[in-house]
């Protein structure tokens with residue numbers, strides 16, 4: 001990681017001390033220039049561990065949450081991954097370091113356009129950004145080996161579980177508007193295993209199966 005800028009290296013050390021143990025996830029975060037995903041005026045805060053405003057009332061999730069969610073999704077190089085809530089495109093970039101292909105959807109066209117331009121500008125060829133209501137998943141591209149929801153939902157949208165492969169993982173913050181819990185659902189045939197992974201705070205998922 002010799003070419004990794006100092007601020008990003010400090011972040012990686014912090015994430016490790018905060019309990020992120022998967023070296024592949026840490027390497028993915030080390031490879032993504034987070035300062036390119038925040039507004040110019042906030043660049044100096046790009047490596048701090050809190051969410052930042054990205055316009056349209058939305059935020060880029062804090063690095064430790066991105067790391068935790070990515071770790072829980074257990075993404076491998078063979079995987080096709082769906083993200084709901086592209087926002088700045090940062091989480092999608094981290095996933096793109098690990099996955100075969102990342103489909104990310106965003107309901108706000110302006111954010112989607114900016115994310116698409118950034119990801120293309122950074123040379124990501126394995127990410128597709130689409131404008132749509134992600135609470136319904138992306139049926140035409142399903143099934144997915146992992147689905148990550150980057151916005152808070154009142155309950156697990158059934159359409160998303162239906163779009164998982166056998167053994168596929170869904171990671172989603174579930175709860176009230178102010179506080180949620182990270183939930184991981186693993187599909188095993190017709191059954192699902194659900195586990196809980198601590199508190200989180202996200203902007204709301206808006207749409208048919210959202211708020």
Ligand code: SAH
Nearest residue numbers: 060085087088091106107134150205206207
């Ligand atoms: N992953 C993003 C964080 C974005 S915040 C990043 O790394 O920057 C959550 C995003 O979800 C917001 O941009 C919001 O507009 C979007 N969103 C909310 N409801 C949605 C829905 N139903 N479908 C798609 N995107 C949605």
